Amino acid sequence: MLVAMTTQIDQVPSLEERLEQPEPRDMRADVVFAALSDPLRISIVQRLMSEGDDAFRSCTWVGIDRPKSTLTHHFRVLREAGIIEQRRYGTERRSRVRMDDLAARFPGLLEMVLAAPLG
């Protein structure tokens, strides 16, 4: 149970479900800064980290009252910058902050986001 069935040889099933995201070495500081320059997106990242764990959460779980297409946009900006990771769970798209990658690639960044006084 809980084993994803994929159509190709695949030692790591979850890879199939993972949406495209940059490798840590390909993350660009200016792109990361741009992604975090929007207060709404900072809130999203803060919410995703608010439970202390690194579980995947649906974008409705984040509880931001905006149209679905607006949320899709912001989550995509965050993912393409390398800040969050997204996976498909059935009909849902769940996300989590790439805490380990970010802490290693940009020390201090997450602390800066967590300390931001916004929502």
Next chain:
Amino acid sequence: MLVAMTTQIDQVPSLEERLEQPEPRDMRADVVFAALSDPLRISIVQRLMSEGDDAFRSCTWVGIDRPKSTLTHHFRVLREAGIIEQRRYGTERRSRVRMDDLAARFPGLLEMVLAAPLG
């Protein structure tokens, strides 16, 4: 010589020459991120830090080939975010990165800017 003459009691003459900038506690992470999301502005900050010291440098010293009004815009964005400090020296406006303030307020940020591979 080199003593600024001001029109009011002024124990610290340089304060007169200093352009308005936020106190460290008033710096906002989202505003700082926005200021650093532009590659041109990251280059400016890198250039200002490139000599290892914290001397004030004119915006032409930075050596970026753009119209003066464009440079004025970018330097203002950086100053209002709290990233640089600007002072008047005669007809010049010289700037320097607020390294101490930034290192204390946002640990890791300057390292992130310095490591950015842009110009």
Next chain:
DNA sequence: AAATAAGTACGAGAATTTTCGTACTCGAAA
């Protein structure tokens, strides 16, 4: 006092980003 040099103020066009409605896809449930 006139010329020069450095930079600002203002305004406008170009480019980018944000927002959101509508239609669509895809998987799960009835």
Next chain:
DNA sequence: TTTCGAGTACGAAAATTCTCGTACTTATTT
């Protein structure tokens, strides 16, 4: 298989940012 739920794709309007020309200000130099 029909419906429902979560989210995406697309497109367009609104807002913001970037760029830069022109005119202006200010301080130094001649």
